[in-house]
Amino acid sequence: MTFLHLADRTRRALAAVRQAAVLALVLGAALPAHALERVTLQLKHLHQFQFAGYYAAVEKGYYRDAGLAVQILEGKDGNEPERNVISGKAQFGVGSSSLLLARLAGKPVVVLGTIFQHSPYVLLVARRDGVKDLRSIIGKRVMIGSLTDELTQADELVAFLKKEGIPMSSTVRVDHSFDPQDLVDGKVDAYSGYITNEPYFLDSIGFAYDVFSPRAAGIDFYGDNLFTSESEIARRPERVRAFREASMRGWAYAMNHPEEIADLIRARYSKRHEREHLLYEARQMVPLVQPVLVELGYTNPERWRHIADTYASLGMLPANASFDGFLYRGDTPLYRTWPFRIAVLGALLLIGATALQFSRLARERRRARETIRQGERRFRTMFEEAPMGIALIDSSTGEYKDINPRYAQIAGRSFDEVISGSWTDFLHPDDAAGAVGLSPGGGADAKTTARLVHPDGSVVWIAMSVVAVETEAGAHPHHLCMIEDVTEKKKSEALIWQQANFDPLTQLPNRRMFHDRLEVEIGRSRREALRTAILFIDLDHFKEVNDTLGHHQGDVLLIEASERIRACVRATDTVARLGGDEFTVILSGLDSATCSDVIAQKILDTLQAPFVLGQEQAFVSASIGITLYPDDATEVDELLKHADQAMYAAKGAGRNRFSYFTPALQVAALNRMRLTNDLRGAVKGNQLRVYFQPIVHLRTGRIHKAEALVRWQHPQRGLVSPLEFIPLAESSGLIVEIGEWVFKEAARWVRQWRSQHHPDFQVSVNQSPLEFQRDGQGYEHWFAHLQELGLKGSAILVEITEGLLLDAGSGVTDKLLQLRDHGIQVALDDFGTGYSSLSYLKKFDIDYLKIDRSFTRNLAPQSSDMALSEAIIVMAHKLGLKVVAEGVETAEQRALLLRAGCDYGQGYLFAPPLPAAEFDAMLKAQLAIADGARR
Numbered sequence: 001m002t003f004l005h006l007a008d009r010t011r012r013a014l015a016a017v018r019q020a021a022v023l024a025l026v027l028g029a030a031l032p033a034h035a036l037e038r039v040t041l042q043l044k045h046l047h048q049f050q051f052a053g054y055y056a057a058v059e060k061g062y063y064r065d066a067g068l069a070v071q072i073l074e075g076k077d078g079n080e081p082e083r084n085v086i087s088g089k090a091q092f093g094v095g096s097s098s099l100l101l102a103r104l105a106g107k108p109v110v111v112l113g114t115i116f117q118h119s120p121y122v123l124l125v126a127r128r129d130g131v132k133d134l135r136s137i138i139g140k141r142v143m144i145g146s147l148t149d150e151l152t153q154a155d156e157l158v159a160f161l162k163k164e165g166i167p168m169s170s171t172v173r174v175d176h177s178f179d180p181q182d183l184v185d186g187k188v189d190a191y192s193g194y195i196t197n198e199p200y201f202l203d204s205i206g207f208a209y210d211v212f213s214p215r216a217a218g219i220d221f222y223g224d225n226l227f228t229s230e231s232e233i234a235r236r237p238e239r240v241r242a243f244r245e246a247s248m249r250g251w252a253y254a255m256n257h258p259e260e261i262a263d264l265i266r267a268r269y270s271k272r273h274e275r276e277h278l279l280y281e282a283r284q285m286v287p288l289v290q291p292v293l294v295e296l297g298y299t300n301p302e303r304w305r306h307i308a309d310t311y312a313s314l315g316m317l318p319a320n321a322s323f324d325g326f327l328y329r330g331d332t333p334l335y336r337t338w339p340f341r342i343a344v345l346g347a348l349l350l351i352g353a354t355a356l357q358f359s360r361l362a363r364e365r366r367r368a369r370e371t372i373r374q375g376e377r378r379f380r381t382m383f384e385e386a387p388m389g390i391a392l393i394d395s396s397t398g399e400y401k402d403i404n405p406r407y408a409q410i411a412g413r414s415f416d417e418v419i420s421g422s423w424t425d426f427l428h429p430d431d432a433a434g435a436v437g438l439s440p441g442g443g444a445d446a447k448t449t450a451r452l453v454h455p456d457g458s459v460v461w462i463a464m465s466v467v468a469v470e471t472e473a474g475a476h477p478h479h480l481c482m483i484e485d486v487t488e489k490k491k492s493e494a495l496i497w498q499q500a501n502f503d504p505l506t507q508l509p510n511r512r513m514f515h516d517r518l519e520v521e522i523g524r525s526r527r528e529a530l531r532t533a534i535l536f537i538d539l540d541h542f543k544e545v546n547d548t549l550g551h552h553q554g555d556v557l558l559i560e561a562s563e564r565i566r567a568c569v570r571a572t573d574t575v576a577r578l579g580g581d582e583f584t585v586i587l588s589g590l591d592s593a594t595c596s597d598v599i600a601q602k603i604l605d606t607l608q609a610p611f612v613l614g615q616e617q618a619f620v621s622a623s624i625g626i627t628l629y630p631d632d633a634t635e636v637d638e639l640l641k642h643a644d645q646a647m648y649a650a651k652g653a654g655r656n657r658f659s660y661f662t663p664a665l666q667v668a669a670l671n672r673m674r675l676t677n678d679l680r681g682a683v684k685g686n687q688l689r690v691y692f693q694p695i696v697h698l699r700t701g702r703i704h705k706a707e708a709l710v711r712w713q714h715p716q717r718g719l720v721s722p723l724e725f726i727p728l729a730e731s732s733g734l735i736v737e738i739g740e741w742v743f744k745e746a747a748r749w750v751r752q753w754r755s756q757h758h759p760d761f762q763v764s765v766n767q768s769p770l771e772f773q774r775d776g777q778g779y780e781h782w783f784a785h786l787q788e789l790g791l792k793g794s795a796i797l798v799e800i801t802e803g804l805l806l807d808a809g810s811g812v813t814d815k816l817l818q819l820r821d822h823g824i825q826v827a828l829d830d831f832g833t834g835y836s837s838l839s840y841l842k843k844f845d846i847d848y849l850k851i852d853r854s855f856t857r858n859l860a861p862q863s864s865d866m867a868l869s870e871a872i873i874v875m876a877h878k879l880g881l882k883v884v885a886e887g888v889e890t891a892e893q894r895a896l897l898l899r900a901g902c903d904y905g906q907g908y909l910f911a912p913p914l915p916a917a918e919f920d921a922m923l924k925a926q927l928a929i930a931d932g933a934r935r
């Protein structure tokens with residue numbers, strides 16, 4: 001059945017219910033309370049719970065509400081109701097299933113409704129010998145119904161016994177006394193009674209009996225029925241209906257309130273039965289009336305057919321007797337019929353369920369709408385507050401449909417300015433085409449970076465992503481464009497890239513970029529069978545400029561030099577700065593090697609020109625090493641190594657020149673490498689020696705000091721100069737180990753000379769910047785070692801170079817202070833070759849100043865070097881420093897220095913660096929001479 005059909009039927013049923021309600025109201029209004037109609041209900045027995053519903057209808061005013069004043073009459077015998085109703089003495093009566101017999105006997109009784117769905121009628125048999133056997137009544141006295149009206153008063157049990165094969169004639173019938181005491185007293189052996197009634201008494205006295213119900217034999221009669229006469233229905237159909245309805249209401253109430261009705265019976269009708277007896281009856285009635293399962297008053301024609309058939313089987317009725325009109329329904333409106341009610345109930349339930357469903361759906365719809373509204377609000381807020389710019393764009397026209405504030409902000413325009421334009425209007429012209437390709441269908445990646453141009457012309461980098469938006473069928477397609485300002489990110493990325501690939505000072509490609517470009521160029525040259533030249537440029541004397549004029553001017557020089565080099569090459573060539581004063585040039589696509597000569601010479605010439613650094617002019621030159629791809633090597637690293645070797649060759653050849661890589665250079669480099677390897681074993685292999693060169697007190701000629709100078713006794717090469725191996729030791733890190741060994745040797749010897757020669761004897765040791773600045777270690781172990789030897793710090797003097805002080809960080813300062821605190825003096829070596837700042841001398845608390853031998857060499861009366869030396873000596877003395885002149889080779893030099901006030905002299909004039917034993921001998925000889933002189 002479709003829902004529409006059902007709904008239609010339900011509508012019609014409801015209309016009928018409505019009509020009935022209206023009718024009842026009309027009737028109610030038409031019959032005022034004081035005009036109640038008197039009607040009589042004839043019961044079939046004495047007052048008891050068996051008739052509870054009628055008492056309840058009276059008491060609860062249901063009859064009154066129906067316009068009726070009901071008189072309830074007790075019955076003396078079972079036929080009284082039938083008689084009185086037919087005669088008109090009573091309008092309504094209560095009768096058993098035998099009403100059907102009466103009807104078929106031509107009596108116009110009509111059943112209005114069934115109260116007892118099952119008959120309470122049973123046969124109670126006194127249990128004499130403990131055996132439950134219905135057949136035990138044969139030949140016994142039995143009290144079953146009326147002897148005179150067996151058919152109507154004993155029908156059900158008679159049928160039962162007949163069915164059980166016990167004809168009534170096999171028993172001794174005794175007229176019914178309706179007093180169960182007779183059973184107890186043995187006056188009878190069997191007693192027909194109600195299961196709802198007599199057992200209460202029998203049980204209460206403990207009488208043993210058996211109950212035999214006709215239902216056990218399939219005889220299931222109705223119990224009590226409310227009935228009336230045909231004439232009553234014909235004359236007063238409304239009264240009948242009203243009475244019936246009020247009665248059933250009364251029954252519904254009574255079955256729900258048994259205690260109240262029991263009390264009512266005793267109060268108003270009869271005290272014949274105890275309250276408990278009435279309640280017992282009420283309880284026993286429940287399974288028979290079935291008030292929960294069956295609507296009160298419901299009567300089923302099929303059941304009556306079953307009763308009729310049972311009677312027919314007993315010969316009480318003809319078979320298939322028709323009982324038309326016996327059941328009240330002719331004027332019963334359709335809506336009052338039980339099946340219809342079920343249908344209505346079903347329909348109502350369906351309507352209710354449907355209504356509930358609709359209300360649930362409505363609620364869900366409301367909730368969904370609210371959720372959508374909330375969602376929309378939330379999304380609106382997210383849209384408005386989003387940290388990224390969002391725009392909704394009509395994909396076919398490119399028009400903005402909506403933008404959020406951040407979008408306008410990133411675009412650098414007002415909302416109106418943006419919204420009135422097309423979405424590509426503010427894009428950089430170079431990026432607009434790419435952005436269009438992003439729109440749905442454009443086929444491009446949905447993400448890109450692009451530039452937006454602000455009204456002032458400034459450019460903002462944006463990360464843009466575009467997604468298609470679902471639109472209704474037929475509507476224009478739309479897309480969402482989301483943008484983020486990534487200008488800062490772009491800048492920092494560019495900066496990072498710049499820093500990673502370019503030299504921050506000169507903006508030239510750095511080592512990394514140089515490598516990349518060289519790889520590319522080599523690849524190209526390989527493909528095109530061309531040459532690539534690599535020029536390795538090192539500025540000569542740059543260190544001096546840096547030391548003398550300071551780092552800032554050094555930087556200026558480097559920038560200027562880079563520009564000059566760049567000017568010498570094509571735009572397609574690469575000029576890079578590898579660090580310090582080292583530059584490289586890649587000359588790509590050369591058809592002959594010769595043109596690299598030209599360019600190298602050009603670079604030399606341009607760098608030779610003076611550099612103007614503030615008020616000063618600086619002159620530097622360059623040493624250039626050249627290597628060629630593929631002539632010298634094919635790999636990047638090899639080429640670079642060769643260029644470096646060639647550059648060293650140029651430097652070694654006197655600087656300010658270029659040199660091509662040759663295999664001989666490679667041999668020299670190989671030698672250096674081997675020598676470094678040999679040096680590693682030199683310390684442990686006991687190949688190092690310390691030589692001592694005396695430092696002579698110029699005025700007295702006495703030797704109170706010496707400089708420790710290391711030598712390497714190479715097993716094959718013989719004695720190797722420190723000038724050759726110290727740079728290798730420095731670059732390999734071996735210098736630290738060597739320095740430590742020299743210090744210990746110096747300490748060992750100074751201890752001896754202090755005890756044997758002079759208690760203030762002092763030995764100076766060289767500390768290269770690498771040794772002095774080594775991380776994580778100070779000179780504590782020196783102090784400890786001196787202490788172990790019983791030496792004071794003053795036994796040792798440390799020689800450092802001026803360059804160390806130029807860059808002096810806190811580490812250098814701390815170490816100098818540490819040395820001073822332990823009495824170790826410090827000399828500044830090679831003074832005059834660098835910046836020669838006297839202010840450093842004061843600042844760093846230097847004790848000695850060693851004038852470089854390049855000054856000493858040129859000393860002559862009236863010479864500028866003489867004047868300079870004199871000035872240095874005077875100023876040093878003023879600052880409390882003593883002066884040592886290095887490289888004193890002639891007596892004249894010694895005389896000049898003495899005259900200039902120089903304190904000490906060191907040089908071949910006095911002695912070259914000597915093996916310790918020889919130096920020791922020299923000291924002893926000096927001591928002997930002195931002793932001789934004293935004597």
Ligand SMILES: Nc1nc2c(ncn2[C@@H]2O[C@@H]3COP(=O)(O)O[C@H]4[C@@H](O)[C@H](n5cnc6c(=O)[nH]c(N)nc65)O[C@@H]4COP(=O)(O)O[C@H]3[C@H]2O)c(=O)[nH]1
Binds near residue numbers: 709723768887906
């Ligand atoms: N032409 C000439 N030269 C003279 C004269 N008197 C001394 N010399 C040389 O001048 C150098 C003085 O040492 P330096 O300037 O400290 O220069 C030293 C020093 O810087 C370094 N050196 C030597 N030994 C050590 C060491 O143990 N550690 C460190 N770090 N460097 C050392 O090696 C450099 C060279 O040392 P040496 O070859 O021994 O060269 C020595 C010495 O032999 C002279 O009258 N005329």
